[in-house]
Amino acid sequence: MNEQLLLKNIRNVLIRLEETIIFSLIERSQFKRNCIVYQRGGFGSAVGDDSLVGYMLHETERVHARLRRYTSPDEHPFYDDLPPPVLKQLNYRENPLQANTVNVNAGIRAHYESVMVPDLCSEGDDGQYGSAAVCDVACLQALSKRIHYGKFVAESKYQESPDTYDKLISCGDTEALLATITDAGVEARLLERVAAKAFSCSSMLLDEGLSRAFPDTAVTVYRDFIIPLTKQVELDYLYQR
Amino acid sequence: MNEQLLLKNIRNVLIRLEETIIFSLIERSQFKRNCIVYQRGGFGSAVGDDSLVGYMLHETERVHARLRRYTSPDEHPFYDDLPPPVLKQLNYRENPLQANTVNVNAGIRAHYESVMVPDLCSEGDDGQYGSAAVCDVACLQALSKRIHYGKFVAESKYQESPDTYDKLISCGDTEALLATITDAGVEARLLERVAAKAFSCSSMLLDEGLSRAFPDTAVTVYRDFIIPLTKQVELDYLYQR
Numbered sequence: 169m170n171e172q173l174l175l176k177n178i179r180n181v182l183i184r185l186e187e188t189i190i191f192s193l194i195e196r197s198q199f200k201r202n203c204i205v206y207q208r209g210g211f212g213s214a215v216g217d218d219s220l221v222g223y224m225l226h227e228t229e230r231v232h233a234r235l236r237r238y239t240s241p242d243e244h245p246f247y248d249d250l251p252p253p254v255l256k257q258l259n260y261r262e263n264p265l266q267a268n269t270v271n272v273n274a275g276i277r278a279h280y281e282s283v284m285v286p287d288l289c290s291e292g293d294d295g296q297y298g299s300a301a302v303c304d305v306a307c308l309q310a311l312s313k314r315i316h317y318g319k320f321v322a323e324s325k326y327q328e329s330p331d332t333y334d335k336l337i338s339c340g341d342t343e344a345l346l347a348t349i350t351d352a353g354v355e356a357r358l359l360e361r362v363a364a365k366a367f368s369c370s371s372m373l374l375d376e377g378l379s380r381a382f383p384d385t386a387v388t389v390y391r392d393f394i395i396p397l398t399k400q401v402e403l404d405y406l407y408q409r
Numbered sequence: 410m411n412e413q414l415l416l417k418n419i420r421n422v423l424i425r426l427e428e429t430i431i432f433s434l435i436e437r438s439q440f441k442r443n444c445i446v447y448q449r450g451g452f453g454s455a456v457g458d459d460s461l462v463g464y465m466l467h468e469t470e471r472v473h474a475r476l477r478r479y480t481s482p483d484e485h486p487f488y489d490d491l492p493p494p495v496l497k498q499l500n501y502r503e504n505p506l507q508a509n510t511v512n513v514n515a516g517i518r519a520h521y522e523s524v525m526v527p528d529l530c531s532e533g534d535d536g537q538y539g540s541a542a543v544c545d546v547a548c549l550q551a552l553s554k555r556i557h558y559g560k561f562v563a564e565s566k567y568q569e570s571p572d573t574y575d576k577l578i579s580c581g582d583t584e585a586l587l588a589t590i591t592d593a594g595v596e597a598r599l600l601e602r603v604a605a606k607a608f609s610c611s612s613m614l615l616d617e618g619l620s621r622a623f624p625d626t627a628v629t630v631y632r633d634f635i636i637p638l639t640k641q642v643e644l645d646y647l648y649q650r
Binding site: 183184187228236237240255368 | 452609
């Protein structure tokens with residue numbers, strides 16, 4: 169099996185991304201919600217008809233696209249009108265995924281802006297729009313990478329038992345497929361680990377309210393959003409396979 | 410006194426930036442050193458004659474400049490050929506600093522690339538150039554913000570005892586000025602706090618070697634680089650005042 173598909177290696181990437189997600193959520197939580205940064209037209213025509221966060225995300229993706237970020241199979245852009253890479257194609261390790269068009273970034277962004285940010289941040293406006301938007305870009309990119317890694321998880325599981333999966337896929341039995349890709353023990357351990365990491369990090373924060381609330385918020389983000397959406401990516405990928 | 414100059418408020422900003430710096434250093438430390446990203450010409454003419462990190466930093470600053478990041482008195486760009494803001498000038502709180510041209514970013518970048526990255530990262534090349542460069546931009550921006558905040562520290566101290574400072578400045582007594590701005594107790598507590606925070610964060614890392622080494626590295630960064638360079642900024646600012 170391709171090295172990137174070994175479950176041990178996938179697990180290490182996912183554990184590694186827990187820190188990135190926790191750090192970026194904590195960073196965002198230290199600014200107020202600043203609703204205006206998510207409103208189209210909130211900053212006038214200078215940022216097109218996009219919101220400030222959309223503009224910053226789009227411009228950041230343009231820079232990263234030129235540096236060939238989205239030629240990597242584990243990276244998925246939020247915008248689809250990005251410039252081509254200016255760097256020569258890297259010899260990426262052989263892409264272990266089957267060709268697919270799965271991209272759930274629109275859903276990630278909608279949920280992030282309308283549910284996660286209100287949960288994470290105090291209501292109100294502190295005028296730190298640019299700083300908040302920089303944090304939003306980091307959060308969105310980290311969430312996107314983590315959730316789309318479900319493709320590697322799905323391909324790995326498929327290659328371990330192709331006959332089982334082929335049967336479930338061909339008869340369209342989504343419920344059975346979902347049961348087959350789910351490992352309740354792994355999910356429980358993940359949530360415990362996230363709680364512990366979020367506690368370690370948040371215990372050092374000066375803001376006591378934030379420090380107390382953050383571990384629960386991080387667990388909620390994983391339990392109610394990252395885990396189910398990762399499984400959706402796994403299902404979508406398997407059905408396209 | 411202007412609210413931004415109250416020592417209590419300055420202290421909160423500086424403590425808050427400790428997390429940002431620790432998070433961004435940990436993120437960078439999880440990739441290898443990847444020397445090539447710091448070499449001019451390492452990625453050919455597509456990134457001008459800059460290094461990959463320079464190119465990404467420059468492009469990021471262009472985006473942030475258009476969103477008026479560098480109109481804020483606590484932000485300092487690494488490049489001086491940035492585009493003007495596309496957004497209308499914010500009504501920033503009155504700028505409490507005296508006009509000045511102090512910008513030590515060239516020194517920050519040189520030290521970061523040649524000393525901090527080799528200390529933080531394992532030697533070698535993991536091919537994760539874009540990811541490493543994204544982390545480098547975050548580290549450099551966090552270090553720059555923290556170190557240039559010395560201007561607020563210096564202005565605050567000056568306004569508390571203008572006569573003392575005017576005398577030392579006018580006779581150019583740098584040694585006495587340095588002694589006056591130094592508070593050994595505050596520095597000792599800062600280093601203890603950074604050690605504790607770095608330990609909290611690094612204890613959750615999967616890589617045991619990194620987890621063990623990181624708290625010392627973080628303390629070294631503060632003791633040998635951030636604290637002395639912040640004081641240099643304070644001195645430069647006071648002499649220009």
